[in-house]
Amino acid sequence: MARTQGSHSDITGPRLRAAALALFARHGFAAVSMRRIAAEVGVQAGALYNYTPDKQTLLFDLMRAHMEDLLAGWDNEARTGTALEALEAFTRFHIRFNTRRADAVFVSYMELRNLTPENFAVIEGLRRDYETRLETILRQGVEDGSMTVAEPRIASMALIAMLTGVNTWFREHGRLSLAQVEAVYWNMVRKSVAG
Amino acid sequence: MARTQGSHSDITGPRLRAAALALFARHGFAAVSMRRIAAEVGVQAGALYNYTPDKQTLLFDLMRAHMEDLLAGWDNEARTGTALEALEAFTRFHIRFNTRRADAVFVSYMELRNLTPENFAVIEGLRRDYETRLETILRQGVEDGSMTVAEPRIASMALIAMLTGVNTWFREHGRLSLAQVEAVYWNMVRKSVAG
DNA sequence: CTTTGATCTGAACGGATGTTCAGTTAGCGT
DNA sequence: ACGCTAACTGAACATCCGTTCAGATCAAAG
Numbered sequence: 405m406a407r408t409q410g411s412h413s414d415i416t417g418p419r420l421r422a423a424a425l426a427l428f429a430r431h432g433f434a435a436v437s438m439r440r441i442a443a444e445v446g447v448q449a450g451a452l453y454n455y456t457p458d459k460q461t462l463l464f465d466l467m468r469a470h471m472e473d474l475l476a477g478w479d480n481e482a483r484t485g486t487a488l489e490a491l492e493a494f495t496r497f498h499i500r501f502n503t504r505r506a507d508a509v510f511v512s513y514m515e516l517r518n519l520t521p522e523n524f525a526v527i528e529g530l531r532r533d534y535e536t537r538l539e540t541i542l543r544q545g546v547e548d549g550s551m552t553v554a555e556p557r558i559a560s561m562a563l564i565a566m567l568t569g570v571n572t573w574f575r576e577h578g579r580l581s582l583a584q585v586e587a588v589y590w591n592m593v594r595k596s597v598a599g
Numbered sequence: 600m601a602r603t604q605g606s607h608s609d610i611t612g613p614r615l616r617a618a619a620l621a622l623f624a625r626h627g628f629a630a631v632s633m634r635r636i637a638a639e640v641g642v643q644a645g646a647l648y649n650y651t652p653d654k655q656t657l658l659f660d661l662m663r664a665h666m667e668d669l670l671a672g673w674d675n676e677a678r679t680g681t682a683l684e685a686l687e688a689f690t691r692f693h694i695r696f697n698t699r700r701a702d703a704v705f706v707s708y709m710e711l712r713n714l715t716p717e718n719f720a721v722i723e724g725l726r727r728d729y730e731t732r733l734e735t736i737l738r739q740g741v742e743d744g745s746m747t748v749a750e751p752r753i754a755s756m757a758l759i760a761m762l763t764g765v766n767t768w769f770r771e772h773g774r775l776s777l778a779q780v781e782a783v784y785w786n787m788v789r790k791s792v793a794g
Numbered sequence: 795c796t797t798t799g800a801t802c803t804g805a806a807c808g809g810a811t812g813t814t815c816a817g818t819t820a821g822c823g824t
Numbered sequence: 825a826c827g828c829t830a831a832c833t834g835a836a837c838a839t840c841c842g843t844t845c846a847g848a849t850c851a852a853a854g
Binding site: 514589 | 625626627628629630709712713749750753754756757758759760761763764765767768775780783784786787788790791792793
């Protein structure tokens with residue numbers, strides 16, 4: 405039998421988030437019940453409410469944590485060199501970061517419509533922040549003459565959509581290694597903003 | 600009061616599909632009940648079962664119809680000229696077709712995980728067919744020397760992801776007309792496969 | 795005007811939903 | 825050794841779910 409009552413557990417919280425993320429990604433937020441998450445954790449449904457006030461907040465916290473990780477991850481990357489070098493770094497970072505957190509990426513995109521308006525606004529804002537990071541690189545490239553981009557904001561969204569698309573087909577130990585995938589996409593990105 | 604019983608209605612079927620598509624797109628398949636769809640149509644829930652055997656089939660039929668429309672739409676486009684011209688035609692067709700059916704595009708991508716395995720296989724097959732249309736163009740471009748594409752299949756998925764991304768931000772009567780959006784994306788697509 | 799049959803209603807089915815809470819338990823600090 | 829309390833159970837709450845079906849209704853056919 406799973407975990408008996410009374411036993412302390414500092415790991416139930418992380419296990420809850422991990423189980424919820426995996427189940428939300430696989431079946432969707434609305435299709436996963438608190439009881440099912442609890443079963444995955446090895447606990448009764450009521451116990452989950454020691455770790456989250458409600459299901460909506462559980463989803464929101466997962467999405468916010470992911471978006472903040474994403475922003476912090478990029479901001480912590482070494483930032484040196486030309487705009488073109490920054491674009492390459494962004495491309496490779498995005499692919500590497502997102503393929504390693506496929507569930508969180510999936511949930512953060514698919515479940516936006518299940519957020520309350522206030523929670524949606526927060527996640528939307530974080531997403532815009534991330535897009536702006538790329539947009540800034542493109543504008544610098546245009547300014548120094550190394551790139552030709554008619555609509556930097558739109559190009560940012562277009563490139564991010566292209567790069568995130570890797571998640572729909574990439575499988576570790578597939579035909580192409582992550583490094584090879586990065587190279588293929590960087591080639592396309594580089595050329596798409598060329599003069 | 601809405602529609603009374605006994606009244607014939609050859610339009611309930613189309614209205615059901617329209618309401619289901621809009622509600623699935625806005626709230627997600629699992630979050631929308633048959634009763635809610637019925638209310639939108641102006642009918643009791645039980646009446647819907649004159650038009651679909653169950654909720655799953657309703658979703659599947661919507662997705663299959665969309666994918667078949669997409670394939671038929673492209674196959675009916677005039678097919679003449681060079682590989683580069685075909686790529687431009689594909690780019691413009693994809694943007695125009697998808698922005699005009701945002702709900703269907705959204706549902707057909709987001710709700711894949713709510714399909715039974717057999718239904719999923721059908722939709723997945725149609726999606727692969729569409730990707731292959733683009734892949735074929737890229738391979739022809741490589742062959743005749745007008746394009747440089749290291750991985751045509753991956754490039755197809757990358758470009759389709761980029762183009763479909765238009766739907767996340769495009770609004771009719773926004774700053775850019777559809778023709779302008781097509782031009783921006785065609786420029787990026789063209790350069791990304793250049794030599 | 796009558797009959798027919800497609801169309802829809804309204805109620806019912808068993809079961810699942812998110813959330814609350816009084817009560818039970820087990821490990822920590824003393 | 826023992827009490828304290830965080831952690832968990834198990835049951836309960838009202839409500840909703842997809843689906844079925846007997847019966848009511850009404851447009852159209854004869």
